[in-house]
Structure formats: C-alpha cells, structure tokens
Amino acid sequence: MIRFNFNVNYNYRPETTVILAMSADGKISDYQRSPARFGSPQDKVHLEEQVALVDAVLFGAGTLRAYGTTLPVTNPQLLQQRQQQHLRDQPIQIVVSASGNFSSQLRFFSQPIPRWLITTAEAAKLWQQRQQFEQILVTDLIQLNPWQTIFKQLKKLGINRLAILGGGELVASLLKENLIDQLWLTVCPVIFGGKDAPTPVEGKGFLAAQATNLELISVKQIEQEVFLHYRVKRSPVD
Template sequence: MHVVVNAATSADGKLSSRKREQVAISGESDFARMDRLRAESDAIVVGVGTVLADDPHLTVKDEALCERRAKNGRPEQPARIVVDSSGRTPVDAAILDDAAPTYVCVSDDAPVDRRANLTDHANLVSAGDDRVDLLRAFAGLQEEGLERIMVEGGGELIFSLFECGLVDELRMYVGGTVIGGRDAPTLADGAGFVEDFPSLALERVERIDDGALLCWTVDEIDD
C-alpha cells in the first residue's frame, strides 16, 4: 500500500481557522492538481471530524479523468474511506451517497445502533478497541484491493498516520495567507511527537498561483 497525504495550509501551517470552517487557501490550479491526484488513487481518506465540519463528497470532478479511469478498467470514481472510531458519520452525509463505494472504519466499541445504521450505507471495517487501529484497518482495506491511498485530513488523522508509520508521501500546498490562532487546526495535530520525529526528504517544489507545492517522501527509519 502507498499512502499520500495531501493538504493545503496557510503560510503559518493552519488547515482552517479556529472556528474549523473551510478557508480559501488555494485556487483553481491547485484544485485541478488535487483532482488529478484523486483520479490516480484507489481511495480517498478523511477523518470523521472533516465529515462533520465540511460534509465533503470526495469525488473526482473532471469527467475526462473519470473516463480515463474507466478506459483503464478502473471504477470511474475512487472509493471513499472515513476513519470514525465511534460511528458518528451521519447517514445522510454526502460521502455515503452512491457515487462511489464508501468504507467506514470504526472501533470495536462503537455503539451497536450506530454500526447498524452505517451498515445500510457503507462497508464497515472494525479494528481496534476504543479507537480505530489504523494498521489493522489499512491492512483490511488493502485486502479489498485498495493499494494507492490519498489522505485529505484532518490534522488528527494525519498525525495518527505518521505516528503509525503509514505515510509514504506528503504533498502540501502552502498558500499566501496567515490564519493564526493557537486553537486553529494544523497539518498534524494530536498528541505530537517529543522524539523520533518523522523525517522527510524534499523531492520537489512547484510554484502554483501565489503559493507553493512542497512534495516530500517519508524517510524510512532504520531498525
């Protein structure tokens, strides 16, 4: 499995404001790049916080890209994945429509009624006790044939994926704006590292509009 984290941040590293509402950080050129990256992927992943805040659809928008996928023998749309330990994804969320298959990763302790409701709208992947065990969940997703995974946030999920050693690439668009705020979400929230920080190798820098796309690979840690 190959996992690519893709995100857009302000110049000071924020994903959105302290209100956790969407902020226009990038423009049309970067949206098109993101759409191409989606089209290259087998599945797109977000955390439940992103679903609750933004209600994303997570589909490829360019019809030509969808047609190209179909010509190559792939589904027109990549699958969608929600990491949702307690099963909070609303059953009317856009990500649960029939545009593409959706997988919801829950913990074994997720309430039975929520699991039952989600089963009617998505494929459930149960892994971990009170929180989703990402290593187990992603192994299960790989068994479903999902090999190239694109992660779109949010910060808690991205940190957890780095913590588990699951990230292979980080592609980050840095926009020409400052959001600020100690409570505004960053690229990698969560508990944070105090040692054994993940090391990144810068592969490419590209100017896009008034910002820059930074592309890193994650260095392997020697045992």
C-alpha cells in the same frame, strides 16, 4: 505520476499519500475549525488529479462534518485514465470514526461514490441496518497501533494506493505508526494564526528525536500558491 520504492513492503499495506492545503503559517483551518476553502481553483485541480491516482481516500469524521461532502473525480480525462488503469470510476471514500456520530443527511451520502466506514463494534450498530456504506470495517480504534491491522485489511480488500485528506489527528496517528509515504502540501497565501487553529499534524506531537524526516521531491508555483511534494525518509530497518 511519480512512484517511489523506499524499501517499504507494500505487499501488506497500501502506499499512502497525505494531500492537504495549508496557510502560510501552517494551519489547515481557522481557530473555529471552519471548512477550509482558502485554496484556489488550481489547488482543487491538483487535489482531483491526486485523488484520481488512488484506489481509495481516507478521512476522519471531523473532516466529513466540516465539509459535508467530498471531491469526486469529474474531469473526463481523469475518468478515462482510471478506466484505462482498470480502476473504479470513483475512488472509495473511507470515513474513520470511533463514534459513528455524523448525520446521514449530509450531501456526502447523496454523491455517486462508493462509501466505506471504519469504526468500532458499538458504533457500527448505528449504520449496519442502513444502506449508506457499501462496507463497514469494525476495529478497536483505541488499541495500541490499530492502523497496522486496519491497513493490512484494506490491502486484502484491494486498496493498493490510498490518499489521506485529514484531519490532523488522523495524520498524526498514521505518522506515529510510520504509515505515511508521501505528502503533497499546498501553501496558500493566507495567515490564520492562533494556538487553537488546527495544523496538518495534530495530537501531542513528537519529540525532536522521533520527528518524521522528509525529503523534498518537487516544488511547483502556480500564481500565489506553492505545491510541495515530499517523501518520508526511512531508515533501512523500516
């Protein structure tokens, strides 16, 4: 595992890595936002390896609704690795949703994984009397820079390493608050096209002067896919 220290104060927040597969034209789904199942079995192995390194996985409600499930760690070697590192058998799966509006019948809720929810006070009422979530973190997701506060709370709860699995709106929000440290992007041999097809970073976007600059750490090709590992370049004041 490659670990970096870029003058980031991890004493107050988790170390974060975005892990996404995208088409050759930079889309993470088609224009209907269908579940993105275009990655190869090798990409799934790569995803599981990266997920096995972290304390928790964070993803938006749109991602949960699209897939209805998540990827648990099943590889015996990776499970043993986690045990040796004194980690839970499975990373905590953290859903973020302002509305809390998703079905409790999704297969996600029958998987043998720990589940947390980040939501608003109003939406938390939908789930507080149920048993699906081990922990519900209540916050104002509309406020300015809410993720600084949320990440401080996650750190206090023992989350030191965090994987971000999408969607693009969540990644954009975290980039805006300078809370992304690394990215793993798998480039897959398919083109979706279309102005409405989602990309790894959604939202309004950033002007060139505010763009996030990256440093390429490694490039690996497996058959028809390319695995790109970046770290976010930070100024000395970050």
